[in-house]
Amino acid sequence: xxxxxxxxxxxxxxxxxxxxxxxxxxxxxxxxxxxxxxxxxxxxxxxxxxxxxxxxxxxxxxxxxxxxxxxxxxxxxxxxxxxxxxxxxxxxxxxxxxxxxxxxxxxxxxxxxxxxxxxxxxxxxxxxxxxxxxxxxxxxxxxxxxxxxxxxxxxxxxx
Numbered sequence: 001x002x003x004x005x006x007x008x009x010x011x012x013x014x015x016x017x018x019x020x021x022x023x024x025x026x027x028x029x030x031x032x033x034x035x036x037x038x039x040x041x042x043x044x045x046x047x048x049x050x051x052x053x054x055x056x057x058x059x060x061x062x063x064x065x066x067x068x069x070x071x072x073x074x075x076x077x078x079x080x081x082x083x084x085x086x087x088x089x090x091x092x093x094x095x096x097x098x099x100x101x102x103x104x105x106x107x108x109x110x111x112x113x114x115x116x117x118x119x120x121x122x123x124x125x126x127x128x129x130x131x132x133x134x135x136x137x138x139x140x141x142x143x144x145x146x147x148x149x150x151x152x153x154x155x156x157x158x159x
Contacts, residue, residue, distance in 0.1 A: 001032035012116070014123045018043030019102070022119045028112030036112035038119060039064075040105045047096035047156060048105065050132075051149040054089055057109045061085040061095065066103030070095045071152045092147045096156060118142040 006025050014022040023039040042048050051071060061070070063083045070077045070085055071094040078098060079085055087093045097103040109115065118138065124130040139145045 001034060004030055014120055016042070016046075016123055016126050018046055020046055020126075022123065024116050024119060026112070027116045028114050031112050033112050035108055035110040036115050037106070037108045038115075040107060042097045042103050042105070044102045045097055045099045046102075047094070048103075049094050049096075051092050051094040051147045051152050052144050053092045053147065054087075054109065054113075054143045055145060056089060056143050057111055057113060058089060059087045059093070060108040060110070061087070062106040064104040064106055066101045067098040068095050068103045068105060069098050069155070071149060071155075074151070076151070076155060092149060094149065094152050113143045115142050115144075118144060 004026055012024040014024065016022065020040070020042045025037040025039060026035065028036050040048055048068070061068070061084070063079050063081050065081050067078060067080045070079060071092070072085070072087065073091050073093070077085070095105070118135070121130060121135060121138070125132050125135065135144070136146060
């Protein structure tokens, strides 16, 4: 593996509703499979990810700015700027900005999985250009396995 340097101008930015965005930093093919990394900016109270788990990878989240709510198995944690969350493989999790605040989040998945295509498709879903169910057929490809979670649905409501 060679060192990887991503300058801000070279990172692909995928726009989301209400000023949010995925900044695609590193995909598995760029890191010899070691990791994948992206930055997620979400608008006030917006969801970042529906409940899901990763069968193969551990996911690390660092809250750069704002406050995030995380579903971690059977509990919900609120994490402010400077906080770190590490999610082991197979643990159902979800996350979104807390009510009344936007948030900026760095996410790292290790080992890496090719997921830039997933983030592009997820943006299309959030913009209403593609149905969410289309992602369900790609769960194994992107190692994103969706689960239903009533607690998260109740907490987040129609955000």
